[in-house]
Amino acid sequence: MNDRSVISMTLKGMEMSMTGNAVRAAGVSALALLALCGQALAQSGEAQPNITDPHFKIAPGYLKKTDLPDSLILLGPPPEKYSAALARDEEARKATISLRGTARWKLAYTDADLAFPQAADNFSCAMDIKIDEKQTPRLYAMMRKMLSDLGLSTYGVKNKYNRVRPFVVHNEATCRADQEAILRTDGSYPSGHTAAGWGWALVFAQISPERSNELFKRGIAFGQSRVICDAHWQSDVDAGRIMGAATVARLQTNATFLADLEAAKAEVAAAKAKHAVPTADCAAEGIALSGQ
Template identity: 40%
Template sequence: MAQSDADLDPTHLVRDFSCAAGFDLDLARAPHLRRVLERIRHAVGHRTSEAKTYWHRTRPFVGTNLPICTSPDGLGLHSSYPSGHTTAGYGMALLLAHLMPEHATALLQRGRVFGESRIVCGAHWKSDVQAGYLNASSLMDALLANPELQDDLAAARRELLAMQAHPVAPDAARCAMEQEAATHSLLSEP
């Protein structure tokens, strides 16, 4: 699951939250949601890159024999803090929780696990992930209040409600694996 969570392609990232939503989230059936993601992508990437450049933190696997479960290609050896993957994953959880508040608890729990996947993979330190949650929270708070996004956000909610009205069940094995991961938190362990 941690390897799968490393894929930040928007279609894949949205689908990663299907079990938490209780139905398959298909970005192909949600053009307004896709538009929201396209409109916020630059702001999220820019802010995260600024912080990474400022802190210039070395990743856990650099200069060690520690294993990683994803390719180090494109990670940036000195761009560990804050976790961009966590920012993206928890940001998606916050966006979907905003659009589907009836599923907020499960979506935010999945966002937590998404961030912890970066620790499992050996790509980030715990504090990188914690900073990714904070980064996503502050960014999404500002972005979701943007008046220019309100029409697309309302339309995206309608798209998700339409999917929920005619649900496609997510993969049961995947959901069981996510539920198992959700019962443990790497951030609460010493």
């Protein structure tokens, strides 16, 4: 068994032994373990990007690092000081200030949580079924694997520019005080959360094309939650969508992903035949989204 297999089994075992709340509560220990795993990967000869956001280091993805789309090729630099692009970012931030403390702000809070099962719950209403380990295990596992690929695709540019986040520039609070320490050291451009949300939405629309409009709308809103949360600039979100789409395109050539995609289509169809509706308050989510 190679180092990657051992690491994958270790991480899988760690995740299976914790609930979503326990994972967050044990953040320091988890980060320490992940750092050790990163060292083991380096010793195995596979270079890894400098990943400062732990969301994108937990589950092994479908793609090798060399197969990921290269953000250094696909994206330019973030907006420069005094540029029209930066002025647009500032206007987009100001336009969301009135949403702070509202239902939309609270939705941005939950959208910021990429831990499972919350990450799956975020898209259950748009898919019109509950996405979970029991009912849709293949889809649930796909989301976790894709999260790593989608997030890692952003790190070339993240590491090069290490853009400062809007809440730091303006000395403000985000919608997630518990994540701010990590965000202060993790580059803002492009948005890994947005890449994940948009990538998920694109694949979900493949699985359930009759829900594509709802899924695309939710995927767009998921990215905009980062601006509303004051965790990202609008240009970070725009660039995150590019990397999400590029990663999904690359996944279409991966045999393991394609097999999982077909299995997920079958289990989603079966769940819908049983009328297994989401347990989330979809009416409340719809009201919150109308406030964006």
